[in-house]
Amino acid sequence: MRNEEFDVLVVGSGLSGLRAGLELSEKWNTAIISKVFPVRSHSGAAQGGINAALGNLEEGKDDTPKRHAFDTVKGSDYLADQDVVMFMCEEAPKIVIEFESMGAPFSRLDSGLIAQRPFGGAGFPRTCYAGDRTGHTLLHTLNEQSVRKGVKFFNEFFLIDLIVVNGKVAGLISLDIAQGELVSFYAPYVILATGGFGRIFKQSTNALINTGDGNGAAFRAGVPMQDVEFVQFHPTTLYGTNILITEGARGEGGYLFNNKHERFMKRTAPEAMELAPRDIVARAEEIEVIDGRGIEDSYVNLDLTHLGAEKINERLPGIREISIYFAGVDPIKEPIPVQPGQHYSMGGIGTKINGDYGETDLPGLYTIGECSCLSVHGANRLGGNSLLETAVFGRYIGRRLIERGLPRRASLGDIKKAESELIDNTERLFQRWNENSGKKPVEIRETMGDIMNKNVGVFRKHENLQKAFDTLRKLQEEFKNAYLLTDDRKFNYSLIRTLELRNMLDIAEVTAYAALWRKESRGAHSRWDYPSRNDKKYLCHSLIYRSKEGLEIKTKPVKLGIFKVKERKY
Amino acid sequence: MVKIQKFLVYRNSGNGEVKYEQFEIPVSKGMSVLEALFYIQDHLDSTLAFRYACRGAICGSCGMTIDKVPLLACRVQVSTLKSSKKPINLPEFIFGDHPNWNPETEILIEPLPNMTILKDLVVDMEPFWKFYREIEPYFTREWNGIAPESAQLPEQMKEIERLVYCILCGLCWACPVNAKNSNYLGPAQLAKANRFVRDSRLDEKQQNVILSRILKDDAVPACEKFFICNKVCPKGVMPGTAIKDIRDNWMNKSNI
Numbered sequence: 001m002r003n004e005e006f007d008v009l010v011v012g013s014g015l016s017g018l019r020a021g022l023e024l025s026e027k028w029n030t031a032i033i034s035k036v037f038p039v040r041s042h043s044g045a046a047q048g049g050i051n052a053a054l055g056n057l058e059e060g061k062d063d064t065p066k067r068h069a070f071d072t073v074k075g076s077d078y079l080a081d082q083d084v085v086m087f088m089c090e091e092a093p094k095i096v097i098e099f100e101s102m103g104a105p106f107s108r109l110d111s112g113l114i115a116q117r118p119f120g121g122a123g124f125p126r127t128c129y130a131g132d133r134t135g136h137t138l139l140h141t142l143n144e145q146s147v148r149k150g151v152k153f154f155n156e157f158f159l160i161d162l163i164v165v166n167g168k169v170a171g172l173i174s175l176d177i178a179q180g181e182l183v184s185f186y187a188p189y190v191i192l193a194t195g196g197f198g199r200i201f202k203q204s205t206n207a208l209i210n211t212g213d214g215n216g217a218a219f220r221a222g223v224p225m226q227d228v229e230f231v232q233f234h235p236t237t238l239y240g241t242n243i244l245i246t247e248g249a250r251g252e253g254g255y256l257f258n259n260k261h262e263r264f265m266k267r268t269a270p271e272a273m274e275l276a277p278r279d280i281v282a283r284a285e286e287i288e289v290i291d292g293r294g295i296e297d298s299y300v301n302l303d304l305t306h307l308g309a310e311k312i313n314e315r316l317p318g319i320r321e322i323s324i325y326f327a328g329v330d331p332i333k334e335p336i337p338v339q340p341g342q343h344y345s346m347g348g349i350g351t352k353i354n355g356d357y358g359e360t361d362l363p364g365l366y367t368i369g370e371c372s373c374l375s376v377h378g379a380n381r382l383g384g385n386s387l388l389e390t391a392v393f394g395r396y397i398g399r400r401l402i403e404r405g406l407p408r409r410a411s412l413g414d415i416k417k418a419e420s421e422l423i424d425n426t427e428r429l430f431q432r433w434n435e436n437s438g439k440k441p442v443e444i445r446e447t448m449g450d451i452m453n454k455n456v457g458v459f460r461k462h463e464n465l466q467k468a469f470d471t472l473r474k475l476q477e478e479f480k481n482a483y484l485l486t487d488d489r490k491f492n493y494s495l496i497r498t499l500e501l502r503n504m505l506d507i508a509e510v511t512a513y514a515a516l517w518r519k520e521s522r523g524a525h526s527r528w529d530y531p532s533r534n535d536k537k538y539l540c541h542s543l544i545y546r547s548k549e550g551l552e553i554k555t556k557p558v559k560l561g562i563f564k565v566k567e568r569k570y
Numbered sequence: 571m572v573k574i575q576k577f578l579v580y581r582n583s584g585n586g587e588v589k590y591e592q593f594e595i596p597v598s599k600g601m602s603v604l605e606a607l608f609y610i611q612d613h614l615d616s617t618l619a620f621r622y623a624c625r626g627a628i629c630g631s632c633g634m635t636i637d638k639v640p641l642l643a644c645r646v647q648v649s650t651l652k653s654s655k656k657p658i659n660l661p662e663f664i665f666g667d668h669p670n671w672n673p674e675t676e677i678l679i680e681p682l683p684n685m686t687i688l689k690d691l692v693v694d695m696e697p698f699w700k701f702y703r704e705i706e707p708y709f710t711r712e713w714n715g716i717a718p719e720s721a722q723l724p725e726q727m728k729e730i731e732r733l734v735y736c737i738l739c740g741l742c743w744a745c746p747v748n749a750k751n752s753n754y755l756g757p758a759q760l761a762k763a764n765r766f767v768r769d770s771r772l773d774e775k776q777q778n779v780i781l782s783r784i785l786k787d788d789a790v791p792a793c794e795k796f797f798i799c800n801k802v803c804p805k806g807v808m809p810g811t812a813i814k815d816i817r818d819n820w821m822n823k824s825n826i
Contacts, residue, residue: 037695039738040629054717094715101720103709103771105727105734112721130734136628137734144708178688207624240600243626318628325627325645326600442612485616490584491689494616 001423002176003184004154006031007406009172011159011214012193014041015135015390016369018142018151020191023398025151028406031185033154033174035209035496038143042195042207043390046135047246047318048119049127050099050391051384052092056113056128063124065089072385073563075121075277076346076378077523077533079227079541081559084357084374088385091392096128099391104141106130107315117251117315119383121277121570127384132246132318135387157183158496159213161422162190162221162365165410169364172217173422177496180489182426184419188407189364191397192218192349196370199500200508201342201456202449205237205244209500214371216503218349219510223360224543224554226373227347228507229514230524232381233458234343235281239299241326242341245319247383249304249336250274252315256285257301257335258293264300272570279380279524280570282340286458289339301335308332340458344381346524347514348373350543353556356404358397364407368393375541378558379523430486433498438481441498448475448501448508456512461528469512476505510544513551517542535565572596575648577606578671579618580680584689590668591615592676597648603677604632604643607691620691627804630739634691635663635680637673640741640802651677657801661746682740684748698740701755705763705783710776726770733765733812735805742799742809753788757799757809760784764812767820781820790816 006029010021013034024030034041053063068089073080100106100114107115107129119127130137146153156177163171163184171186197212198204219225235256236245250256256274258264268284269276276284285300294300304312304319309332312320316331323329323336349367352359357374358366368374369390376389455468484498520534521527540555577593593614595606604622611618623629625644632643639656640663647654652674663683671678685693742757763784767777784790790813797810 036623036629036631037699040623040631042624042629044737045624045626045628093717097717097719098713098715101709101711101713101715103711103766103769105730105769108722108724108727110724112723114719131731133628133735136737140734147703148706148708148710207626207629209623241625322626440612488617491619491692492617493619494611 001184002181003186004031006185006187008189008191008401009033009185009187010191010193011172012041012195012369012371013038013153013155014043014193014195014369015138015142015387016394017191017193018146019391019394020193020368020398021151022142022145022149023395024401025149027402031152031154033157033159033185035156035158035177035213037155038146038153039139041139042210043387044136044139045207045244046387047132047244048248048251049117049129049134049384050096050138050387051119051122051126051382052096052128052388053089053124053126054093054096054114054116054128056109056111056116057125060116060124060126063126065092067123068092068126070563071122072376072382073378074568075380075382077380077568078539078565079375079378079522079558081375082562083559085376086562087357088376088389088392091396092388095388095391095395099138099141102141102145104130105137117248118275119251120247120272120275120281121382122384127248127251129248132248132316138387138391158499159194159217160426160499162217163415163418163422164221164362165414165418167363168410169362170410170415170418173419173426175496175499177491180492182423186415188409189366189401192365192367192371193369193394194371196345197504197507198342198345200448200452200504200511202453203237203242204342205234205242206342211500212371212503212507213500214367215349216506218360218362218365218367219506219546221362222545223362223365224350224545225347225507225510226350226543226556227375227514227541228345228511228544229518229542230346230379231342231456231511232278232344232346232524233282233340235278235285235340236302236338237341237343238322238327239337239339243322243326244343245302245322245336245338246316247278249302249316249319252311253307254302254304256281257303258288259295260293264288264293269570276570277380277382278343279526282458283526285340295337299337299339302338303335304331305333305335344386345370346373346375346377346379346381356400358393366397366401368397379525430495433482433484434486436481436483438483439478441482441484441494441501444475444479444482445501448472448505452508452511456515459526459528460515462516465512465516469509469516472505472509472512476509479505510551514542514544514553517553539565575606576676577610578668578676578678579610580665581690582687588666590666601648602644603636603646603648603651603679606648607643607679619689628737630737633682633739633741635683637678638663640682640744642739642741642804645804648677660798660801661744661749663744682743684743684745685740695740697752698743698756698758701759702738702762705755705759706776706779707762707766709772711773720771722770730765730768732807733761733768736761736765736807737805739804741802741804744802745798746796747792747794751788751792754792755784755789757813760790760793760816761807761809761812764816767816784816785821790821
């Protein structure tokens, strides 16, 4: 059995993982473990930008981190933890400038400063951007710096489970995708930065690899999932493929039209119009379609034609390319057909109350980025805050752990014992899949995606959520009998995708369960049967655990105190 | 009636065993070649190996040779492939015998050219990353978070914008120089070098570090101006033009 020993393991090589790895590699023997090469990570698909109160534009000169924090908290429908939001927004200008110092090629103003654009839910043009490929350029910049600093990578290694010894994390076991072998990594610190898990939905902007592998491993190790009922549906995903069309398209002045050629946002957000936050625009679009004002009864139009060819080519070239290749539509000439699609998971791996940001209840285990719930986004994330979160907390966690110092390692004997149990379980799992006679994983995966889409979508109600939960319970049973050839393990992507499905079924089940529990409407969680917010009962974070009896819920208070909880209007 | 599309797919066990296999796939509306490959993996043969990630042409994972043209599988529509325009005068990429391919009716799927094949459509990218690292593609400034950021005018940024779009997919390694010289750094790598040496913010020292590597053998001088890279690049990076820029502006300067 091959094994490797490090001081700290970072799982995931998107922006969060890379930024943490860069910080930690300076001092400690650090490994970044990822199922893909770093530049393939989904951070690279982020388009619009990264928020920071730089005030580079005249209209933004009164912007401050505190105003950024206020917009974020309001956008979160007051569910975000205000201390951590404040920290993120104060770090924002520094982290953006740090990216620039690393060489990130931002778009520029005539003054030579980083360009900024308006984004939904923001009081000022605060979103720093690199055309409409901001995530791509930041991901490549961190990859370049990782090359410069000689960061150690294990690419194409798939996280299976965490090794836990005496109630503390001691490493992980993984599958080396190329060799098809199980490989263990030992370390007293593990940071999960595995990204989102939007693929539990059929229609998602997420990469196919966004399957919640860190979430699954943490959940099996007893760590709760927090606020997973809050799922962001992006209002402008390409009709059909659900590829993201950046909010920047509306930030640059794009309009949304229904089949009567009305700018329907005037009904829901007369002031903010198309630049209302994502949850609000997504609901408005669904209502248009439900009330018969959708085009072909299924989508609305995002019209950029009035912006002109020059602006589109300069500011939104990637959007033009996507529209042409994936929908056969040139946005210079005609509107882009769009519909809401799953985009972002506000919830994720639960964090410890009054711990360091990103610390979990399992000693030694930390989590950052989309897989985590810190919670900076509460019930709804503002555009431009996710790239920000990744780098701010990647850097923070690296610095914080170094400050804390390395914990005592578990004894090698104890680690080996825990490891061999996990290995045996995994081997048995593979063996069982090989010998089973049940459904193919694809059937289970597709049913899961359909059921989540239909019943746990933009609008929710009890009977639909119950139906989703019951179906997911059934799918969990069917999955035990799923059939898959596992004897040839080299580059066995079917095996990888089945391991991913194991993680997704857990998260989907937890999402439906938490959504059933939360009998109110807040942010992205919108229930027909409970249309208003209920602060008395639900101004709290949900934490879902798996016990022998099934799923269990606990709650955690929201950290308030900086901004007063108010009604949210735009 | 569901339309059925035939695929002829290169298979390689990784142990030297090579064959072409035919699959028939029901085509759904808007189906990409990548989705068709998933259909095979999910329903017909779970062992078919190929890389993927974003399915939106931004991650660079799913490069492969489709009907003899290096392409991103996620960005090619099954229904329009046969009628779409193909780049002309590409070199012929040979992976094995496929005597039965019918170019009119069958979609031929093969791995990327000029790379070692590990399994089916999965190629060894390590040489690609090694040469990427070799050009030292990075800024060496101390990181700092103090405002203001270093200035760059919009027109200075424009000079590198196209080069920044590179997704490191490896399609440009279809270059005939890569075919005959396994030490050639490659078009993507040299375009990346151009992205740095053209950046108004890069200091002279690091610029010289990069130039001193790429002005030597197996780099810029090895380029034979085929411009195949410009034709196959899915992102309009134009690596051949980037190499030309380096050659025209730095090749004959005495201080390097």
